Amino acid sequence: MDLLLYIIIFTAIGGVLSVLAAGIFLLLPEPHRNRILPHGISFAIGALLTVSFWGLIPHAFEEAKPDQLQSLSGTILIGILLFFILEKLLIWRHCHSHSCEAHLDDGHDHHDHSHGRRSTGVLIILGDSMHNFVDGVLIAAAFLTDTHLGIVTSLAVAAHEIPQEVGDFAILLESGYSKGKALFYNILASLTTVIGGVLAYFSLEDLHDLLPYFLTLAASSFIYIAVADLIPSLHKKTDIKTSLEQIALILAGVLLIFSLHGLAHDIEIDGPSVAASH
Template structure:
């Protein structure tokens, strides 16, 4: 529960500070860091853990495939939304474009965030039940991604006419759904331990989808060497963070 709260509420508060101070460069850096953290968490820890827990590789790969297609469909129908675009970010939209868009989607963003945070809670619970180390790493990966995602949502809500206080309070309520998801995941998966590897596979699909369909395309828009080098460095730092955490925990375990 502590990991769920930190990954949700703490990341939300940091996002609020960044949003209200319009530190867009910091948000861009967080996107690059998130890619390294999420992909290394997926391929170095979550999926290997899932495959160690069950002798059903076809079922796990099918779960990853189904997850990727499912997240695609959810995003298509605006249930799941990951957008970091806002006025003044250098995208070629006419003035006021985002405000018109946000006016009709502000509440949908909150609904989508609530659903997304609920599933994050389930995934963190499954990771902790599989292995405490994996739980910590999964919570860290979600924390890293939540900051740029919430910054984007904050700015869209502000453009839609929400006050700063209302935007923060509503986002906070949505983030607390992660706690509900964590409790549901813990008590449900405790009864059906055999489902844990498949939940980990689904979580991995979510991380892959977010990194590949949302975060990396944002980074690809910035093509100059001056912008590319920091991206590469921060992706490497993200991978290194996960590697160091894993190594230190293995050391304590032994």
Template sequence: MTLVAILVGTLVAGIGSVWLAAALSFGVLARYTQHMLSLAAGALMATAFLHLLPEAFEGPVGAHELFLTLLLGLVFFFLLDKAELWHHGHEHHHHAGDDHHDHHSHSHSHDHGGHAHGVPAAHAPSQPGSWAILTGDSVHCFGDGILIASAFMADMRLGAIAALAVLAHEVPHHMGDLMVLRSGASNKRMALVKVSLAGAVTALGGLAGYWLVDALHDYLPYFLVVASSSFVYVALADLIPQLQKRLSLSETFAQITWLGLGIGLVTVMSSLAHAH
């Protein structure tokens, strides 16, 4: 019975939060792409610094090990990004001799920090940062699944509250993820499918948590830190550079406001989640 509850709870939290985020991002907010990127950057950094890292540091693992994990995580996601760029032949760096072998370099618009915004959808399975986001998301959702499973095993009501809390605080974060994937010119449906699959990993975490809750508990801080490193990396390496264009005062103010809003949303959701 507990296992069924864990599976239902983790799937509702993992995939429900993605679909709710998609309904918001693609429906109401679709027109405000630039603002949504600011919101995404704020939400991702806040998820990492105010939610995941503090939780990791509350565990039994020492600060030195966790900071080392964070550093290795950042380097890993940087290399993942490199491999992805290399794999797609989309070298965005302005090397003089590189553009001639880049068979669709003509469609790149370099004004957004060199990101391929103008690439036709058929040629753009992903953009820098999308693998980092999906890897980080999967790790994060796996960790969420373990947390939900532990809560259900302690008490059914606590489990239900944990699942709802995860669902709530994941919404602003998944809106950020969907914006990152959308800005890579992949279509909405693919972005939704990718993030939903990452969300479904919550159920795997739930299963793993059910069978291995004691063994995995010691590793939870590491999961949290690796997920954090991916969100910090994507926010600083992929989103912020797109926002670093020269803007008028009012546009800059709007950008900072939306960045703050992203941070605020996650903070409120996290504090509500912790209040229970």
């Protein structure tokens, strides 16, 4: 089979398959989903932060050239600031001609909060798209090294994406998206895996130089979402039982991503490094 066709098929598996597997969450009856959603938010915090600090950022610095290290740190800072500005612009747009303070003064703070949550959904889709694009580059690089390595890498990517995608569905539903739209936008974001793989096939060497910046931008988006949007929502309930549940689920997200990431991280690091030298 042609190598490009392999890359297209397995980047689709690595991206779309993980979304469809996580989409089983959407099949649950609405009362069950509503009970699970707050727990999914806590889990998503642990997953997003672990993907960022244990996977994306270390990977970016390992792939970077020595003269890129300082600029990569700056990219994380700039990325967080850019996502703050983007979210602010999204909220302003949804407020239309009324200021958010006016909504609060008139007792309509639910309008502001709902659009603030929707902006979080937009950010998670953008961050996921960048992350998936990088996954596509990594899968293609592995295939260019060895076909079997490419297959294993795509399956590893799908495996460590599934728990993160479950968290993403929880965030999108909490942000006001319907089940259909949450699934549609997540699948759309997953298709950037295929785009990354195809572009890498034709110009891997050029993309390899930009790879660390894609990784740090994806990380900055996930960090911003977890810290600025999701963590504050957990402070609305302060009773001991709920707080302990939140902590436990955050740790569960950390541990699951940590354990699943081990194999994928080792394979992905080896793949691009060898392929880039071809």
